[in-house]
Amino acid sequence: MQIYVCVKHVPDSAANIHILDRDRIDENVAFLLNPYDEHAVAEAAALKKAFDGSEIIAVTLGKKDAEKTLRSAMAMGADRGILVETRESCDSMVTARALAAAIQKDGRADMILTGKESIDAEGMQTLFRIGALMDLPVLTNAVNLEMGEGTARVVCELSGGMTRTFDTPLPCVIGAGRGLNTPAYPTFPDVVKARKKPVDVIALEDLGIDTPPGSARITGLEPLVRERTPEAITGTPAEQAARIIDILKNEAKVVS
Amino acid sequence: MKKIGVLIEMENGGIKTANFGMITLAAKGNATLYALVMDDIGDNCAAALAQYGITTIVDLGLPPDPALCHNPDIRSRAAVAAVKELGLDGVFGLSTAEGRDLLPRVAALLDAPLVMDCVDVDLESNTGKTSQYSGKVMATIQLTGDIAVFGIRPNAVAAENAPVEAQSLSMNTGADLSSPLALVSRDAGQNDTAAASLAEADIIIAGGRGMKNGENFSLLFECAEKMGAAVGASRVAVDEGWVPYALQVGQTGEKVSPSVYMACGISGSIQHFAGMKTAKMIIAVNTDENAAMIANSDYYVLGDLFEILPELIKQL
Numbered sequence: 001m002q003i004y005v006c007v008k009h010v011p012d013s014a015a016n017i018h019i020l021d022r023d024r025i026d027e028n029v030a031f032l033l034n035p036y037d038e039h040a041v042a043e044a045a046a047l048k049k050a051f052d053g054s055e056i057i058a059v060t061l062g063k064k065d066a067e068k069t070l071r072s073a074m075a076m077g078a079d080r081g082i083l084v085e086t087r088e089s090c091d092s093m094v095t096a097r098a099l100a101a102a103i104q105k106d107g108r109a110d111m112i113l114t115g116k117e118s119i120d121a122e123g124m125q126t127l128f129r130i131g132a133l134m135d136l137p138v139l140t141n142a143v144n145l146e147m148g149e150g151t152a153r154v155v156c157e158l159s160g161g162m163t164r165t166f167d168t169p170l171p172c173v174i175g176a177g178r179g180l181n182t183p184a185y186p187t188f189p190d191v192v193k194a195r196k197k198p199v200d201v202i203a204l205e206d207l208g209i210d211t212p213p214g215s216a217r218i219t220g221l222e223p224l225v226r227e228r229t230p231e232a233i234t235g236t237p238a239e240q241a242a243r244i245i246d247i248l249k250n251e252a253k254v255v256s
Numbered sequence: 257m258k259k260i261g262v263l264i265e266m267e268n269g270g271i272k273t274a275n276f277g278m279i280t281l282a283a284k285g286n287a288t289l290y291a292l293v294m295d296d297i298g299d300n301c302a303a304a305l306a307q308y309g310i311t312t313i314v315d316l317g318l319p320p321d322p323a324l325c326h327n328p329d330i331r332s333r334a335a336v337a338a339v340k341e342l343g344l345d346g347v348f349g350l351s352t353a354e355g356r357d358l359l360p361r362v363a364a365l366l367d368a369p370l371v372m373d374c375v376d377v378d379l380e381s382n383t384g385k386t387s388q389y390s391g392k393v394m395a396t397i398q399l400t401g402d403i404a405v406f407g408i409r410p411n412a413v414a415a416e417n418a419p420v421e422a423q424s425l426s427m428n429t430g431a432d433l434s435s436p437l438a439l440v441s442r443d444a445g446q447n448d449t450a451a452a453s454l455a456e457a458d459i460i461i462a463g464g465r466g467m468k469n470g471e472n473f474s475l476l477f478e479c480a481e482k483m484g485a486a487v488g489a490s491r492v493a494v495d496e497g498w499v500p501y502a503l504q505v506g507q508t509g510e511k512v513s514p515s516v517y518m519a520c521g522i523s524g525s526i527q528h529f530a531g532m533k534t535a536k537m538i539i540a541v542n543t544d545e546n547a548a549m550i551a552n553s554d555y556y557v558l559g560d561l562f563e564i565l566p567e568l569i570k571q572l
């Protein structure tokens with residue numbers, strides 16, 4: 001199988017985010033492979049084990065530094081990488097066009113794996129756009145994947161532990177959820193080997209994608225801190241419980 | 257006036273309450289509101305929609321066959337057909353689990369921009385406010401193009417009555433009912449209503465490592481039942497196997513905006529806050545006065561949850 005995995009280079013979720021000029025972040029923080037995309041790479045690696053002769057290609061759109069995320073994906077099992085290089089961040093309409101074009105230019109996908117969402121943009125949509133552009137079926141928040149003859153059976157998680165299982169023909173786009181697998185940490189030899197794997201760098205301009213009929217542009221960023229002034233509830237446990245109930249009834253008005 | 261379609265989400269045969277706040281938000285944009293209905297809603301529900309300002313209730317005419325109506329691919333095609341036929345300028349839908357599998361499909365098929373999980377929308381400038389960077393940043397995002405799609409976070413906006421006369425419109429969206437996706441089965445999970453409604457709950461009472469084991473969570477469930485709350489958990493409680501993943505709140509769990517979030521034995525990690533920092537009120541119960549949950553609370557009890565919870569249960 002020819003498996004493409006879309007991986008995004010994102011700020012570490014534990015990093016402190018500083019906002020510059022009210023509309024962008026200080027990128028001088030640790031970046032890593034988007035956690036959901038880690039599950040996508042791990043799934044691709046498992047598929048490669050099951051289907052001899054498969055090839056895994058990690059694809060990213062990002063700045064030069066995003067090559068590091070390709071290397072992480074390669075340490076986890078991707079055979080090579082494609083970096084679509086940009087100087088500015090792109091919205092998901094452009095990103096999906098670029099990723100689809102890079103994949104189509106490279107080869108014939110049997111499967112495109114992505115994460116169900118990126119933890120920086122939290123867009124939840126790039127995979128669906130790739131699917132629409134390439135006319136492929138899309139499933140998201142996949143927590144189990146079983147291969148059939150030219151088909152895949154995918155269990156998708158909704159909320160509350162609810163799931164829906166679908167059969168889809170290949171090729172298809174699948175967005176990995178957290179329950180899909182447990183990614184193994186790459187060993188040191190894996191990391192060393194990944195340094196030597198090939199990475200194709202393509203400038204976004206050279207992909208010749210069309211201009212989307214719409215756009216999403218960040219016009220402002222603010223730190224999300226609701227200023228709260230903590231007020232202690234004191235007394236005996238009985239008094240404290242009584243005060244909590246009073247707050248729920250009379251201030252929050254959520255209990256009658 | 258802009259024409260906005262609101263995708264209506266159902267729950268147990270009725271309209272999910274979170275729809276009404278979304279309709280109120282759309283109505284603030286001084287728009288003509290179309291309810292896009294994909295399920296059999298009945299007359300009562302139709303009347304309820306008009307209470308909040310929907311002027312046209314559009315039945316998309318999807319057959320009530322579960323294999324079709326639970327297929328998000330088919331649903332999205334029907335919605336897109338309606339959006340085009342009605343010439344809508346925008347589409348609203350809930351950022352629930354269902355919505356996350358539907359709205360991006362609609363936006364992708366329309367090739368229209370989308371912001372998910374908005375806590376506010378300004379239709380005049382076509383901007384939505386949503387959290388980014390694991391909930392650390394509030395971003396204002398402006399959409400351009402002929403059609404704008406907004407996913408709305410459940411409970412982000414309170415519903416306001418704004419009764420109007422509503423007309424009904426039946427559409428045969430002519431949607432192609434064939435789909436490459438075939439629904440094999442549906443599983444309701446533990447069918448735990450507390451879990452199912454976490455994202456939309458108005459009160460959440462959540463437990464973390466401080467709960468010490470799974471059995472102790474019964475304290476939370478008992479308390480929750482008495483106050484009509486849903487139960488949430490930190491990732492530690494989930495990873496320890498005390499409660500199912502469906503209850504996890506945080507960056508890699510559910511993102512919630514209840515009126516009250518009561519955190520018991522949860523330290524308040526960045527990743528946990530990513531899922532609940534937009535709660536209107538946070539009440540922390542913790543034995544550690546330096547816990548981040550206390551520092552970022554509105555009210556806190558510096559004390560043992562095993563003393564407070566039984567008292568709450570007793571007094572409620």
Ligand SMILES: Cc1cc2nc3c(=O)[nH]c(=O)nc-3n(C[C@H](O)[C@H](O)[C@H](O)COP(=O)(O)OP(=O)(O)OC[C@H]3O[C@@H](n4cnc5c(N)ncnc54)[C@H](O)[C@@H]3O)c2cc1C
Pocket residue numbers: 013035463464465466467489490491492493504505506507508509520521522523524525526527528531541542543544547559560561562
């Ligand atoms: C990529 C990534 C994603 C993550 N996603 C999530 C996520 O979605 N959700 C999430 O929650 N975490 C997530 N985490 C984990 C997160 O970093 C924390 O480890 C986790 O939130 C801590 O859970 P906790 O607060 O229950 O445990 P702890 O941090 O151990 O806190 C336990 C608290 O209980 C208090 N306590 C103990 N006993 C009592 C008592 N008797 N009465 C009252 N208080 C008591 C303690 O003082 C302490 O504050 C993620 C981490 C990573 C790296």
Ligand SMILES: Nc1ncnc2c1ncn2[C@@H]1O[C@H](COP(=O)(O)O)[C@@H](O)[C@H]1O
Pocket residue numbers: 006007008009034036037059060061062092095099113114115116117118119121122123124125126127
């Ligand atoms: N710039 C990018 N490069 C590679 N993959 C991406 C990029 N942006 C998004 N994706 C993929 O699309 C998924 C969903 O992203 P998003 O729509 O931003 O939530 C991610 O988990 C990635 O797999």
